[in-house]
Amino acid sequence: MAIADTPSAARRCSSSTGWRPGAIWPYLDGTGPSQGRVLCSRAGSPSSSGVVRPSPAHILGSDRCGFASGGVAGAAEAQNDIDVLNPPPEVEKLNHKKELLVQPSSSMDVNCQRSLTMYPCVTGTSVIAFKYKDGVIMACDTGASYGSTLRYKSVERIKAVGKHSLIGASGEFSDFQEILRYLDELTLSDHMWDDGNSLGPKEIHSYLTRVMYNRRNKFDPLWNSLVLGGVKKGPKGDEKYLGMVNMIGTHFEENYVATGFGNHLAIPILRAEWHEDITFEEAVKLVEKCLLVLLYRDRSSINKFQIAKITTEGPTIHPPYSLKAYWGFSHFENPAQGAVGSW
Amino acid sequence: MARFDPYENNGGTCVAVAGADYCVVAADTRLSVGYSILSRDHSKIAQLADKCVLASSGFQGDIKALQKALAAKELVYEHNNNKKMSCPAMAQLLSNTLYYKRFFPYYAFNVLAGLDTQGKGCVFTYDAVGSYERTGYSAQGTGSALMMPVLDNQLKSPSPLLLPARDAVTPLSESDAVDLVKDVFASATERDIYTGDRLEIVVINSSGTCRECIELRKD
Numbered sequence: 001m002a003i004a005d006t007p008s009a010a011r012r013c014s015s016s017t018g019w020r021p022g023a024i025w026p027y028l029d030g031t032g033p034s035q036g037r038v039l040c041s042r043a044g045s046p047s048s049s050g051v052v053r054p055s056p057a058h059i060l061g062s063d064r065c066g067f068a069s070g071g072v073a074g075a076a077e078a079q080n081d082i083d084v085l086n087p088p089p090e091v092e093k094l095n096h097k098k099e100l101l102v103q104p105s106s107s108m109d110v111n112c113q114r115s116l117t118m119y120p121c122v123t124g125t126s127v128i129a130f131k132y133k134d135g136v137i138m139a140c141d142t143g144a145s146y147g148s149t150l151r152y153k154s155v156e157r158i159k160a161v162g163k164h165s166l167i168g169a170s171g172e173f174s175d176f177q178e179i180l181r182y183l184d185e186l187t188l189s190d191h192m193w194d195d196g197n198s199l200g201p202k203e204i205h206s207y208l209t210r211v212m213y214n215r216r217n218k219f220d221p222l223w224n225s226l227v228l229g230g231v232k233k234g235p236k237g238d239e240k241y242l243g244m245v246n247m248i249g250t251h252f253e254e255n256y257v258a259t260g261f262g263n264h265l266a267i268p269i270l271r272a273e274w275h276e277d278i279t280f281e282e283a284v285k286l287v288e289k290c291l292l293v294l295l296y297r298d299r300s301s302i303n304k305f306q307i308a309k310i311t312t313e314g315p316t317i318h319p320p321y322s323l324k325a326y327w328g329f330s331h332f333e334n335p336a337q338g339a340v341g342s343w
Numbered sequence: 344m345a346r347f348d349p350y351e352n353n354g355g356t357c358v359a360v361a362g363a364d365y366c367v368v369a370a371d372t373r374l375s376v377g378y379s380i381l382s383r384d385h386s387k388i389a390q391l392a393d394k395c396v397l398a399s400s401g402f403q404g405d406i407k408a409l410q411k412a413l414a415a416k417e418l419v420y421e422h423n424n425n426k427k428m429s430c431p432a433m434a435q436l437l438s439n440t441l442y443y444k445r446f447f448p449y450y451a452f453n454v455l456a457g458l459d460t461q462g463k464g465c466v467f468t469y470d471a472v473g474s475y476e477r478t479g480y481s482a483q484g485t486g487s488a489l490m491m492p493v494l495d496n497q498l499k500s501p502s503p504l505l506l507p508a509r510d511a512v513t514p515l516s517e518s519d520a521v522d523l524v525k526d527v528f529a530s531a532t533e534r535d536i537y538t539g540d541r542l543e544i545v546v547i548n549s550s551g552t553c554r555e556c557i558e559l560r561k562d
Contacts, residue, residue, distance in 0.1 A: 118346065213404050216349050217447075223347075244381075248349055249404030252374055252382045263379050 120172035120223040122146050124157045125300040126262030127168035127227045128290050130274055131240045131255050132283040135311035136229030138166050139287045141294075142320050143302035144173045150302060158308045160315035162187045165201040165230030166308050167208075170259040171247065172223035179222060182211060201230025201241040205251065213249030221247045225259035230310050238312055258290070261298040266290035280309070292323055350402050350450045351376055354537025355387055356486035357398035358524055359456035360498065361464030361479050365517045365548040368456045369524045370398045370484075371532070371559060373540040383540040383561065390552065391417055395430040395457035396545055397437070400484030401471070402450035409449045412440060430457035434467040434475060441473030448472050452483040457547050464512050464547075478503075479511025486531035486538040493527050521546065525557060532559045 122144050129138035144152040157176065158168040161183050169176040186207060190199050205228040215221050229242040244259065245251040256270040269290050287307060294301045303325060308317040354375040359368045374385035388398045389410040397413065399406045416436060417428050434455050441449055453469040468481035479500045482490040501509040513520060521544060532539045544555045
């Protein structure tokens with residue numbers, strides 16, 4: 001998003017001593033005011049030898065006549081000395097600029113410096129999670145797409161929250177990072193109470209629901225579907241918890257959840273094959289089955305996954321690994337067999 | 344670029360039937376979004392006071408926020424007045440709470456039910472912005488249009504068109520009313536895609552509140 005760079009702002013920044021940021025940067029062709037030539041010793045440059053060459057005023061500007069015209073070698077160099085950040089008004093007038101008579105309506109309100117979310121930019125795809133015998137298992141791929149480009153391939157979309165929970169997110173990745181900052185503050189202030197109590201998954205899920213719902217009320221949603229899983233000792237022993245929140249605040253608790261495409265491709269598999277007290281080995285096999293289907297059928301999925309689990313011992317996020325996918329179908333090997341094209 | 348839509352309909356149906364000394368409230372437990380089922384076991388019923396129960400269908404984020412807000416206000420009332428809120432009082436509070444958000448409504452279709460101060464069954468039915476009416480029975484939600492005609496026909500309540508106005512509570516017994524509610528849900532489940540999975544029935548009478556669950560079709 002653009003910062004307001006109005007000419008008036010630039011003029012406010014310009015100093016009266018005439019120092020220009022470009023003055024110490026070497027140019028690509030080796031010319032220009034390069035290192036070693038500090039502005040105040042400009043008069044001592046070899047080419048000037050004390051002679052004041054009147055340089056084209058429209059390029060250098062009359063408000064810089066003290067330093068600019070003195071000691072500048074030639075017209076070519078004089079042109080290179082334009083202060084790009086704080087151009088003099090004469091230089092600015094030369095540039096063709098679109099005159100903005102009416103402020104274009106956009107989500108950017110210049111006065112209050114706040115913009116509302118209209119659409120997500122860098123997005124993660126599905127997260128799947130379900131309860132198993134010792135706790136909750138969660139998995140997702142490590143990709144983040146920028147529209148249809150697979151921009152980032154090593155992104156961690158599952159993070160631990162406190163001692164008892166894991167959070168996984170799909171959707172806008174920067175909003176997920178913002179949520180992690182909120183959770184950091186929350187867990188820090190909880191830790192500082194130093195009362196032996198710590199936030200469990202139920203509490204974090206409730207907090208996240210309120211955050212998402214409140215942002216939706218302001219029409220500025222955090223564009224994510226969050227999965228929150230964890231285990232905490234409760235009145236009935238170790239209680240496993242798994243819940244989901246989406247970007248407008250719809251939330252629920254279930255034995256297995258999936259976001260995005262996982263809702264359509266993974267949930268049917270989980271509905272058929274999940275059962276209470278599934279062991280860890282069986283859980284990993286089931287997760288891999290779902291991830292493989294997503295790999296084949298979700299175009300924004302990549303073959304690099306992370307599995308995470310949370311038990312009473314704490315959260316574990318395993319390092320990324322790939323699944324063996326089968327691409328040896330005859331139609332893939334000879335795609336034009338059934339329909340020979342003309343080009 | 345499509346703007347984001349702050350609402351979604353999570354489906355489901357709620358029904359309440361008032362009798363002479365009891366009240367039956369029922370709602371299915373399916374939470375849907377679009378053509379997907381998010382959960383088969385999500386309750387739409389909230390107990391706000393010991394003789395007052397709210398069942399809502401619509402957008403679940405708003406429903407939960409509304410139920411939380413009402414529960415909080417009820418607690419404040421209890422602290423201020425040293426008694427739990429009565430059903431008619433809660434009815435007025437719900438109407439005001441809904442109208443407060445007249446220009447960004449709670450997308451919640453509510454049925455408030457319980458026993459009034461005389462111990463008679465009462466049902467209040469609402470629209471999304473708070474207009475309400477005390478009736479003898481009501482259905483709200485995606486399957487309501489399928490259920491209301493059956494209730495009109497089978498409950499044997501006095502007609503609301505009669506003058507002088509008669510109490511609209513049903514003359515049926517409690518078990519008959521519960522059976523009718525089960526039937527009506529089974530019928531709506533056949534034809535409404537958003538209704539199904541499980542039915543949660545809450546019966547409020549002078550001895551308290553009791554909860555029952557029966558299975559519905561899962562397709």
